Amino acid sequence: MSRLYDTVEPSVIDDEMLKKAVEDQGPKEEAGKIAKQEGLDYSDVLSLRLDFRNVLKIDNLWQFVKLTKLQLDNNIIEKIEGLDALVNLRWLDLSFNNIEIIEGLENLTKLEDLTLFNNRISRLENMDALPLLHVLSVGNNKIDQLENLIYLRRFEDLRTMNLTGNPVCDDPAYKLFTVAYLSHLVYLDFRLIDEETRNKAHSLYENKLGELMHNEKQAKVEQDNQRKIETEKQKHVDAYVENLDDDFLFVALYKEDPEGKKLEMLPGIQDMLKEFKDKFLDVCHKIFEYGIQEYDKRTHELEEFYGCVEDAKNDNKAAGTKYIDEFELYKKKLFMDLLSSSDPTFIEDKVTEYHSKVNKLWDVIMGLEMQLVDQLEETIKDFERNLTDLMSLFVESVQGLITQLRDLENSHNEKLLETCMLVLEKVVKNELDEELPEDLRMLFVDKDTIVNAIGASHDVHLVKIDNREDEIVTRSGGWISALMKKIHTTECSRNRTRVVEILNYIDHIRDEIDTLDMPEAIRT
Known part of the structure; x- marks a missing residue:
């Protein structure tokens, strides 16, 4: 049913294998040249074939971390593991391996298509974290219990399933049971389920x-x-008033x-204790209600900030695209x-005119980027100031x-002290009406x-x-520090990426005229 070990020694997914796979599947020609010059950044790869x-x-x-499609079919894999970081994965092919248990999928919450065809799986399980599952292929395995199929009812988006080649398919009730449940x-x-x-x-x-x-x-x-x-509890924690x-x-x-x-x-x-408790809880409730109120204000401030940032980036992108489109028509x-x-x-x-226009385009789109950097820097400063004030x-x-x-607490303590002094007086004079418990009496010696x-006490x-x-003070201060660090890091990363994109594009359009198929004598 499953692949046998080849005579070749099992392979390890090392950097050499990954680098070759990414290069083989990466962009070709000019884009490929640029990619090699910059070096491989695995965090930007969307699809990977390791079959x-x-x-x-x-x-x-x-x-x-950005991978959406992963092919690991036709290997000798025995266990599903090592996928925790692939939180954006939507398509996973593990067919034709030696897997016995479905596991290790807890972090793949965006997975839509899962193929486990031709393995050694005997039970459908451990897929609860896949709410978006749309296609499931588990044919040619060892699934033999009809009741086990009921497990799949939780996947409301599941539309396509293949179980052919499993012992369960030999059960006369298999088809109607599956369609019903x-x-x-x-x-x-592989067949459309008809109305009949x-x-x-x-x-x-x-x-x-x-x-x-x-x-x-x-x-x-x-x-x-x-x-x-749980959501409400987390809100209380985030508001620092849990x-x-x-x-x-x-x-x-x-x-x-004691x-x-x-x-x-x-x-x-x-x-006395009840009065203290009632007043104490009343103040606690005031802190709680105020904390939730301020949390809502901070949340609104965050939404406004991210909305402004997104609008600024979109407007800037539209302006840059307009100039590039005009240049492409001219070119x-x-x-x-x-x-x-x-x-x-x-x-x-x-040719001279072309290079002049390339230089002007460079000035314009780099100017737009610098303008965006200044705009976002000012927006971030305003946001940090507002958030800090809040x-x-x-x-x-x-x-x-x-x-x-x-x-x-101080008031209660004073009242308690007064009461205890009166009790001590009575204990000394042996005038106490009630007998005190031994532990308590020892305090009044x-x-x-x-x-x-x-x-x-x-x-x-x-x-x-x-x-x-x-x-409350420490956590709230730590939250602002961490948030602002994340915002600044994200903006720096965006700016670096954009500048590299602009440089690569300008280099590309400069090279294009140099490689244009004009007569050699004219080009030189």
Whole structure:
């Protein structure tokens, strides 16, 4: 069923193999010449063929981050691995290998076409991360369970599937079962599914499908709800106010506060504690609501910025394209005139004129690029200033609210100290109405002990509040730094790429007239 190991030693996907594959599949003639001069950049490669190379292990593909099509068919691969970096892959061919388990596809969320024809696969599994799967070819494998095909119902975009050559195809119920349970299929085993087959399959499995669809609907509702919860949680994290919409921070005050827990057992302390908690949570909710509000403002600012950048790039590109199109029309007519002329003076004048126009075009499109650089630099500065102001206001306001939390803690601590002093007085005079638990009584042996216990509890609470404040300040500042670094890096990369494009184009059009098929005597 699968390929046997050749007598040739298994190959390794190394830089030499990758370089040769990219060069063989790369642009030819002038474009190929330019590509070789610049060197190979694997991160720009969109398609890669590594078929018929006796490859045993998938490796060293991490640089091909823009790859959309990968052919690894007709090798001796035993395991699907090494594909994690290929997040833009849409087409993957692993047919005619020795693969036994479908795995290693977790990061290929954009994959649309997967071919695993002629391997050793016995089960359809581990493809949950492929929501866009449109074509699946798993013919000539070892799949033998009809029930396993139900797994494919999750792929709502799946339209074409091939299972020919699997033991499951020998089951008399195979075709109708598959059509019934995978109703979104259009082609099965290279044949269009006709309406008669669909109706027959639906009629035969209607009852079982009804129950399954009901269960799937419930599961989908639960998944959607869970997804919404996770999305909302992530928003809270990005707003730096996670867990401030509940009692998490208040509970944290006492989590590592053994003395505070003991003092909670004091008679009559519960009302005081409840008042403290209610006021504390009220301020926490204010921080939370304000944080979400400011997050929405920052998100809007980001969208506005990226929109402005995109508009500026598009306008600049349109202006440059206009000049290039005009030049290309001029060049086409000029070359026709040159090829049809035998007048040396005319040709010499026109060649001089051509080079002059090339220089002017260079000045114009480079000028446009410099103009765009200045424009984007100013836009980025304005954006950074606005974002910094927004974040500074956010941090300042949150610090003010956190100060209120400290004030509440200080006030509660003072009340607690007063209460404990009264209790200590009664303990000393043996006038306490209720018997204290042993752990609590040990705190009231003398004034220093109870004061130290209350002080220790107070310190723990203040540290927790301070830590939360520090976390918000640090994370918010770190986010701005990382974001601006990314924006500047992206713009520098764009500018470098554009300048190289312009240089290559200008060199190309200069070379074109030099290689024009004019009489040798005239050209020299």
